[in-house]
Amino acid sequence: MEEIAERYRRRAEAFEQKVAAVRPEQWGDQSPCEKWTARDVVDHIVGMHGYMLIPAGRSLDGATTVQEDPLAAFQAARAAVEAVLDDPALAKQESDTPAGRMTSEAHIDQVISDDLVLHGWDLARATGQDETMDPGDVERLWSSNSSIPPEVIEMYRTPDAFGPGIEVFGPEVVVPADAPLQDRLLGFIGRTP
The missing domain is CATH 1.20.120.450 (dinb family like domain)
Structure with a gap:
């Protein structure tokens, strides 16, 4: 706790x-x-x-x-x-x-x-x-978000899937595979790093 x-x-x-x-x-x-x-x-x-x-x-x-x-x-x-x-x-x-x-x-x-x-x-x-995000938080969030099943990610990216006006993730923003982890996390959730 x-x-x-x-x-x-x-x-x-x-x-x-x-x-x-x-x-x-x-x-x-x-x-x-x-x-x-x-x-x-x-x-x-x-x-x-x-x-x-x-x-x-x-x-x-x-x-x-x-x-x-x-x-x-x-x-x-x-x-x-x-x-x-x-x-x-x-x-x-x-x-x-x-x-x-x-x-x-x-x-x-x-x-x-x-x-x-x-x-x-x-x-x-x-x-x-x-x-700049805390590197430990970035690692933790990357680990938890990148392990979400693809069908759930698809729901997260679908506007209104969880109710009117609710959008969890935006469309993925592709970043280079060797980009810093913070940039990859941001791209994954739909942000342009």
Whole structure:
């Protein structure tokens, strides 16, 4: 449990630093996700935090929205998820997810924790920040994503397969086989490195 919580905290801190570094005039800048601005990236992350709380019987209080204050909204979402991870009963609570039955902590680890890394890159690219991902995270994400069965990858690349407006991966962007692993990971999920 501590490994998952610590991984989440490290990734959330890196994402929070990126959010804090966005200048006010950059929030409308285009992200690598075709339909999203920089603000939309943060809104997605905050929204996904809310979804991760539902199986634990928790929710975001909604006091601050991403439209009002992206940093404060993310900090509130982060605190709510950390509270679940810090409570052994909530962290180990099982529920049904799109990927099968799993504990709250495993669901957080596989979904929102990984999203913080990938969408952290999106936010960095949109706002001219350092795009370098943690090499350990890149290796972990490459290993988990490249082992997904082809039929599931096809679903991930199909718009609306998981609901209206939901697109998990974009079309693969081909990069050289000897490209850095971060570039290969980004290309695999549909980003142009």
